Amino acid sequence: MNPYLSVVNQRLYCSSQLLEQLASAGCNVRPMLELALCQSVLYQLESCYRFYLREVASTYRCRQPEQIHSVPELIAALQLMGKHPAEASELANLEQQSDSWLCRLLAAHRQMLTVQQEQLSGQSPIAVVQIASEAEPQQLNAELLNSWQEAFSELIERHRQHMLEC
Template sequence: MNPYLSLVNQHFCFSSLLLERLTEYEGQGSNRLLVLALSQSVVFQLEATYRFYLREVGATYKCREPEQINCVDELIHALETMGKNPAEASELANLEQQKGSWLWELLSAYRQMMRVPSEQVSQNSPIALVQVDNERDAEELNAELLSAWREAFHEVVERHRQHMLEC
């Protein structure tokens, strides 16, 4: 059995649990930092799910070292060295490159979270205080959007798994 299948399922489950809490806290008008933390946690889980899914596809097609696959280009390269070009890898590559797709948006949000935020240092204080602007992030990431990304991703995975069973 493909060891990455259970990891993908596990991280989908983690993202669902986080989304339940996020929906609950958004509805209560809870602390903005708590909502932001949950939103970003969902993004981290979905990105991890994606990385494990790339490895799942690689392992399904018998790539030598699927644990070395960290991006869709590495998956495609590993498959090409075996003379394979499955539709699953092509679809993922297209979704990554298609601006506005759920995958493009997800990976963009992840990259944005991994960047050092722009900061404003208070010059009047002997201790350098940094004002970090999280307002934009909190407004962009919400339970509805993240749920849509998760659902679209889950549909792709289920469809691909059905196809890979036939291969």
């Protein structure tokens, strides 16, 4: 049994629970609570993605899947074994396509971390933060995060079906 399968499922479940909280609060949610919930969903999805890379590595019997943190590392580990699975190629393509849900999800996560780091290192107690990102900053909201979560869930389900056949 793949040890990462349950971790990936747990992260997906947590993200869906947080999205349900956002939906149930509706218009009555306070702005800071909405931000906290949105950032939490983003964290769960990005973390899920990192564990999913390890799940793929483990499924294809890479020696040290716990050391996989990125698609290039996954592809390199698989190539060492003489394997070139479509799952890794699809993930690499999604990361590189600037309009894909995965590229936007990862960019939003980097942007969130960058803003937090800049705020921590600001000189004044009320620092003005200029966000410079590779694309127009994405405003997180329940609808956007829900679409990313659905796309990711569909991708995982499709990949798992294919990996079972291998």
